[in-house]
Amino acid sequence: MIESSINSPSDNPTIVDTHVHLDDLARVTSTDINQVVVDAMSKGVDKFIVPGLYPDQWQQIHQLEMAFPGSVYCAFGIHPWWVAGLNDVGELSNYRQTLGEYFDKYNGIAVGETGLDRLKNQAYDHQLAFFEMHLSLAAELNKPIIIHCVRAHNDLQRLLKKYQGKVRGVIHGFSGSIDVALDYWKKGFYLGIGGTITYPRANKSRQAISALPLESLLLETDAPAMPIYGKQGSANRPETIFSIAEEIAALKNIDSSDVLKQSWVNAKLLFNL
Numbered sequence: 001m002i003e004s005s006i007n008s009p010s011d012n013p014t015i016v017d018t019h020v021h022l023d024d025l026a027r028v029t030s031t032d033i034n035q036v037v038v039d040a041m042s043k044g045v046d047k048f049i050v051p052g053l054y055p056d057q058w059q060q061i062h063q064l065e066m067a068f069p070g071s072v073y074c075a076f077g078i079h080p081w082w083v084a085g086l087n088d089v090g091e092l093s094n095y096r097q098t099l100g101e102y103f104d105k106y107n108g109i110a111v112g113e114t115g116l117d118r119l120k121n122q123a124y125d126h127q128l129a130f131f132e133m134h135l136s137l138a139a140e141l142n143k144p145i146i147i148h149c150v151r152a153h154n155d156l157q158r159l160l161k162k163y164q165g166k167v168r169g170v171i172h173g174f175s176g177s178i179d180v181a182l183d184y185w186k187k188g189f190y191l192g193i194g195g196t197i198t199y200p201r202a203n204k205s206r207q208a209i210s211a212l213p214l215e216s217l218l219l220e221t222d223a224p225a226m227p228i229y230g231k232q233g234s235a236n237r238p239e240t241i242f243s244i245a246e247e248i249a250a251l252k253n254i255d256s257s258d259v260l261k262q263s264w265v266n267a268k269l270l271f272n273l
């Protein structure tokens with residue numbers, strides 16, 4: 001009996017990609033979306049958290065969740081890149097209501113992806129208004145929030161302070177210093193760690209990760225974006241989660257299976273899976 005428990009399925013950690021745009025991966029690789037999930041599962045990835053991007057996309061990712069129950073989980077929200085193309089901020093309350101109705105009907109696991117991006121488009125005031133709408137909805141629904149932040153950390157920290165104790169979540173695609181990381185962690189936010197840490201230029205982030213507790217990290221590929229070093233120019237895939245785990249394991253001088261195990265424990269805790 002003891003022998004038979006060795007190498008039993010329970011010894012294999014559950015592998016979760018905590019931030020993956022399966023719909024976008026299907027689009028850029030011209031692959032059927034269900035096939036994208038089947039392919040990733042055949043490479044050893046068990047669970048997928050798929051962020052919302054814009055209202056017309058929510059139904060598609062919800063259908064994927066229905067096709068792969070217990071494997072695919074959805075968040076609903078409006079990504080800052082799509083905010084500029086939406087109607088004016090005066091329509092904000094309509095979007096809040098539509099988003100709230102989605103949560104009533106389909107019980108998304110998180111609000112997002114939302115946030116601030118100063119690099120990608122100019123509609124920054126619009127982004128700020130939509131981001132704060134997501135924060136207040138997350139507080140009201142008691143759901144975690146998935147945050148995208150590029151070159152807007154001052155505003156992000158100011159807003160998170162305003163909602164401190166009311167909203168928890170993840171800073172997706174984290175890069176930055178240990179001080180910034182610890183400040184987010186202290187405010188109730190996990191750090192989403194992806195392929196950028198495999199790049200030679202990511203020294204500051206690697207130093208931060210080597211000093212951060214594993215309990216604060218969520219592994220994510222952001223596929224088809226954020227390819228790992230050496231794969232620039234090709235669509236990123238969920239199975240690169242193993243390379244990210246190896247990079248973190250090397251920084252911490254531990255086994256990559258322990259990194260993967262803890263990421264699943266953290267994801268279950270945050271997203272109530």
Ligand SMILES: [Zn+2]
Nearest residue numbers: 019051113222
């Ligand atoms: Zn994303």
